[in-house]
Amino acid sequence: MVQRQSIEEEDLSECVIVAIDLWKIYRLGKVEYPALRGINMRIRRGEFVAVVGPSGSGKSTLLNLFGALDRPTRGKVIIDGVEISALRSDQLAELRNKKLGFVFQTFNLIPYMSAVDNVEVPMIASGLSPKERRARAMELLALVGLNGFEKNRPNELSGGQQQRVAIARALANDPQIILADEPTGNLDSKSAAEVIDVLHNLNKKGVTIIMVTHNLGLIKHCHRVLWMKDGLVEKEVKQIVAEL
Ligand SMILES: Nc1ncnc2c1ncn2[C@@H]1O[C@H](COP(=O)(O)OP(=O)(O)OP(=O)(O)O)[C@@H](O)[C@H]1O
Ligand SMILES: [Mg+2]
Secondary structure (H helix, E strand, O other): OHHHHHHHHHHHHOEEEEEEEEEEEEEEOOEEEEEEEEEEEEEEOOOEEEEEOOOOOOHHHHHHHHOOOOOOOEEEEEEOOEEHHHOOHHHHHHHHHHOEEEEEOOOOOOOOOOHHHHHHHHHOOOOOOHHHHHHHHHHHHHHOOOOOOOOOOHHHOOHHHHHHHHHHHHOOOOOOEEEEEOOOOOOOHHHHHHHHHHHHHHHHOOOEEEEEOOOHHHHHHOOEEEEEEOOEEEEEEEOOOOOO
8 A cells, every 4th residue: 555655656756747636617607617527637747748629628728727827616736746726826927937838829929029039038037138038049949940030020930930939939948848729720731740840859858748739640749649528538548659
């Protein structure tokens, strides 16, 4: 019994995200809508996990709870050993800024700023000097294959390039975890493949990635696929990751 417990604890220490009996009930007037109905999940350090499932099954809701962008109605989210419901709002902001990187379907870049300025935004509160921020932003843009595009504004970039700027921005403060909600949803298949390439390379460097996607062609690069339905994980498939 004692040994069993210690094995479980060891397992937990390998996990960057743990969800325990996670519920999210939206209330619209008198109507209650349970978007998540008791999710239990463990995401291990270094995993690349795909979350798939029909529209309305709760994928974005789950990612928003993992990212501390919203609070659960019931249950716990533990990020890197810390139960996030216990954190004050300034601690949550720090967690979002330092440990997590977000990538959304609609890129969410600031339209009047250049690519390099967009990437610098999350670093403003980091204590780096303007020169250091610029150098790091240039490095990150090079990492996502955007050498030569640093001065372009979002409307001077293709969708795939904009999403790669968004990934560089998500990496600004060297997060352990990237939460990506349909990162290729607005992209043609070639750009989608380029974006997945970037995410796959980051994962190889140790970044844990959780990606919601409708594109089943992309999940071959993921270690695990979680199939959601009606607010629950209906099934889970472990995969041997295909090399790119
Ligand atoms: N802010 C909200 N208020 C009320 N209901 C919501 C809210 N956000 C989501 N819902 C409902 O919760 C359910 C789950 O929504 P969610 O956005 O998580 O689904 P999803 O799996 O991401 O779908 P999609 O594939 O279309 O993005 C849906 O039925 C949705 O209508
Ligand atoms: Mg969604």
